[in-house]
Amino acid sequence: MSEEQTAPAGPDLAQGVALNEFGSETLLGHVGDQDVLLVRSGPEIFAIDAHCSHYHGPLAEGLVVGDSIRCPWHHACFDLRSGEATRAPALSALAVWQVEREGDRILVRQKREQPKPRGKGPVDAPGNVVIVGGGAAGFAAAEMLRRQEFRGSIVMLSNDAAPPVDRPNLSKDYLAGSAPEDWLPLRPDSFYAEARIDLQLESNVGSIDIKAREVIIAGGGTIPYDRLLLATGAEPVRLPIPGADQPHVHVLRSLADCRAIIESANGARRAIVIGASFIGLEAAAALRARDIEVHVVAPEQRPMERVLGPDMGDFVRALHQEHGVIFHLGDTVVAIDGKRATLKSGGVLEAEFVVVGVGVRPRIGLAEQAGLKIDRGVAVNGFLETSVAGIYAVGDIARWPDPHSQENIRVEHWVVAERQGQTAARNMLGQREVFDAVPFFWSQHYDVPINYVGHAERWDEIAIEGDIADRDCLLKYKLKGRVLAVASIYRDLASLQSELAMEQTSSR
Numbered sequence: 001m002s003e004e005q006t007a008p009a010g011p012d013l014a015q016g017v018a019l020n021e022f023g024s025e026t027l028l029g030h031v032g033d034q035d036v037l038l039v040r041s042g043p044e045i046f047a048i049d050a051h052c053s054h055y056h057g058p059l060a061e062g063l064v065v066g067d068s069i070r071c072p073w074h075h076a077c078f079d080l081r082s083g084e085a086t087r088a089p090a091l092s093a094l095a096v097w098q099v100e101r102e103g104d105r106i107l108v109r110q111k112r113e114q115p116k117p118r119g120k121g122p123v124d125a126p127g128n129v130v131i132v133g134g135g136a137a138g139f140a141a142a143e144m145l146r147r148q149e150f151r152g153s154i155v156m157l158s159n160d161a162a163p164p165v166d167r168p169n170l171s172k173d174y175l176a177g178s179a180p181e182d183w184l185p186l187r188p189d190s191f192y193a194e195a196r197i198d199l200q201l202e203s204n205v206g207s208i209d210i211k212a213r214e215v216i217i218a219g220g221g222t223i224p225y226d227r228l229l230l231a232t233g234a235e236p237v238r239l240p241i242p243g244a245d246q247p248h249v250h251v252l253r254s255l256a257d258c259r260a261i262i263e264s265a266n267g268a269r270r271a272i273v274i275g276a277s278f279i280g281l282e283a284a285a286a287l288r289a290r291d292i293e294v295h296v297v298a299p300e301q302r303p304m305e306r307v308l309g310p311d312m313g314d315f316v317r318a319l320h321q322e323h324g325v326i327f328h329l330g331d332t333v334v335a336i337d338g339k340r341a342t343l344k345s346g347g348v349l350e351a352e353f354v355v356v357g358v359g360v361r362p363r364i365g366l367a368e369q370a371g372l373k374i375d376r377g378v379a380v381n382g383f384l385e386t387s388v389a390g391i392y393a394v395g396d397i398a399r400w401p402d403p404h405s406q407e408n409i410r411v412e413h414w415v416v417a418e419r420q421g422q423t424a425a426r427n428m429l430g431q432r433e434v435f436d437a438v439p440f441f442w443s444q445h446y447d448v449p450i451n452y453v454g455h456a457e458r459w460d461e462i463a464i465e466g467d468i469a470d471r472d473c474l475l476k477y478k479l480k481g482r483v484l485a486v487a488s489i490y491r492d493l494a495s496l497q498s499e500l501a502m503e504q505t506s507s508r
């Protein structure tokens, strides 16, 4: 996803640009070999690095909202004064530059000293925070606690062997073989010691003692907490069919899962993907990039129809077929015997390995054992606090009151997990921030990104703007005339505008 190095963009801002050249809201230029974006916000002009710190998205194509700018690709947000990444998925600040005026010219010559984030800081700081989970939500929470200048202890327990990684990449570039290893860690190993985050890997939390306020490690040992964050994510559903436990039948959640698939793919000719889910189909695309023949077996007639509707479902199927994927829809695998997979319809497929992508289940065992309120996930209030004071739950396990859909919802989105981790971090420090972000997810199939904002479990109309087949479209999922969600392909600005409109509608 990173852009190729090209010549510096636009005018040389060190030489200056005339104010009247700066007609619109933004102007892309460069200082030396760095791309810098001038942004007009009311009477002020800001200068900020032109590329998002997440995957290098072009901020010049983003949306300016007050004194912030939102990235067109995955809706990160940066403060134009401080450069701080105020909304995930970006976590690192951008450099902000000194804007000088000489007569009617604007000049940019040097970076400003990075101002401190404008966080409120600890209000009611606990002594020690324990985070269970080393994924999107757990990591974002730990990082935000330090950004907020929390000085107490942070213990982060993960039963994974790998430090927090960019999980969405595991079904995309990394699986396709086009992402280098160093794209994966959310932070280098040295970060944890420097930030005094006690990351304990391969540490499985077996239970929580609410009265004693401590977590109990399955292998022995207890860790006390003042505030506890549960961010245990979800686990892939395993198929209850004969042969599903063989080593060449994979699920895809962790880095270890992904590496095992890559090992199976090396030298393989054919793969079966069971399930036409987002992860199943992203994996299919990645395996096609490795020139492996891919058969997708799934019970539905149209992939992703339940989430994206019939037209987008047809498009996604056709897109994969164009790239050589062979579908066996309306069918299931009933048994796997070595390389032979038997289908319900009676057919047999032969493949060296199988990837099962049939959905996930939230890991709520710990919360259940501790007696926390469960509601098809861990029930939390608007501040992401569970039914027990001092214990918060975020990410794939959390069901929260979503002010936009006005329903209690649980989603499995990377950006939502990170933003919930960040809100919970601030709330654990005594702030009272309602989690009101509009849900967002993206999915990538070959060169086609699908962005989705909002949440629509049902709708009575899908209004299509543009043309799906042309890969230039925006679909509005409506119920009784109200837009609940918007999916888009290559209409990034409109997607950002829809997100803003949803925020404004709900805050009225």
Ligand SMILES: Cc1cc2nc3c(=O)[nH]c(=O)nc-3n(C[C@H](O)[C@H](O)[C@H](O)COP(=O)(O)OP(=O)(O)OC[C@H]3O[C@@H](n4cnc5c(N)ncnc54)[C@H](O)[C@@H]3O)c2cc1C
Residues within 6 Å of the ligand: 132, 133, 134, 135, 136, 137, 138, 157, 158, 159, 160, 167, 168, 169, 170, 171, 203, 204, 205, 206, 231, 232, 233, 234, 252, 253, 254, 279, 363, 366, 394, 395, 396, 397, 411, 412, 413, 414, 415, 417, 440, 441, 442, 443, 444
């Ligand atoms: C391959 C793949 C691709 C994806 N692509 C996208 C995408 O493109 N866009 C999108 O929006 N979403 C995507 N998702 C979904 C997204 O990754 C999840 O929604 C997100 O990771 C959820 O974050 P989380 O912190 O809740 O859980 P996770 O990131 O799953 O982290 C949970 C952590 O908890 C640990 N843990 C669990 N139980 C225990 C225990 N008892 N003790 C200690 N540690 C424990 C786990 O080891 C793990 O470290 C993808 C998911 C996968 C698997």
Ligand code: FES
Residues within 6 Å of the ligand: 052, 053, 054, 055, 056, 057, 071, 072, 073, 074, 075, 076, 089, 090
């Ligand atoms: S590239 Fe900007 S949010 Fe992903």
